[in-house]
Amino acid sequence: MADIIYRAARATDALTIAAIHVASWRDAYRSLLDPVFLAGPIEDDRRSHWLGKFDTPSANFLVDVAATADGNLVGFAATHRDRDPRWGSLLDNLHVLPEMRGRKIGEALLRSAARALASRQADDGLHLWVFEANAAALRFYTRLGGHVVERKLSQAPIENDRMILRVHWPALSDLL
Numbered sequence: 001m002a003d004i005i006y007r008a009a010r011a012t013d014a015l016t017i018a019a020i021h022v023a024s025w026r027d028a029y030r031s032l033l034d035p036v037f038l039a040g041p042i043e044d045d046r047r048s049h050w051l052g053k054f055d056t057p058s059a060n061f062l063v064d065v066a067a068t069a070d071g072n073l074v075g076f077a078a079t080h081r082d083r084d085p086r087w088g089s090l091l092d093n094l095h096v097l098p099e100m101r102g103r104k105i106g107e108a109l110l111r112s113a114a115r116a117l118a119s120r121q122a123d124d125g126l127h128l129w130v131f132e133a134n135a136a137a138l139r140f141y142t143r144l145g146g147h148v149v150e151r152k153l154s155q156a157p158i159e160n161d162r163m164i165l166r167v168h169w170p171a172l173s174d175l176l
């Protein structure tokens, strides 16, 4: 999209990224995550998560953001480089603000995350976990060439024993 800029996140983006994360989970995961968590604790949870990530940066944890021309962030993608010897780097989070979805911003973020990993000589392969019930995201990933390679119950306490799927791209070049 012509008027969206993609760039590496800065520490000063932490609270805005947290707010996008909250808005996206409240919208996309409203029937999936614990409603009590979504109603309140999610805000502190995401703020401390993202402030912590930027307070103690790691060369292997990469965050890209999508911003409008006037500087408002509308989405982000986070990856852990070379997270798994078999499946490669991990796409930890990919979120676009609900009102900005369906404009190829998510696709551009995923491709820019793959480019950032490749430019840091990451091993081949990218994977992620998605809720099986998140049909729209699953369609998005498979349309971009990802393969479902594993299915299991989530162990995360707030995820209520939901079924999750591992989606894998064998080569980063599949996304470049």
Ligand SMILES: CC(C)(COP(=O)(O)OP(=O)(O)OC[C@H]1O[C@@H](n2cnc3c(N)ncnc32)[C@H](O)[C@@H]1OP(=O)(O)O)[C@@H](O)C(=O)NCCC(=O)NCCS
Binding pocket: 024, 028, 094, 095, 096, 097, 100, 101, 102, 103, 104, 105, 106, 107, 108, 128, 129, 130, 131, 134, 136, 137, 139, 140, 143
């Ligand atoms: C999944 C997501 C990152 C895709 O970003 P996006 O900018 O909407 O995606 P694009 O415009 O590049 O592609 C659109 C595709 O995304 C999917 N999609 C997912 N949620 C969507 C939504 N609310 N509106 C429109 N498309 C959506 C559709 O499959 C759509 O494909 P289609 O055009 O063939 O129907 C984004 O919709 C989002 O943040 N969803 C909620 C959070 C989430 O599920 N993240 C993934 C967790 S593993």
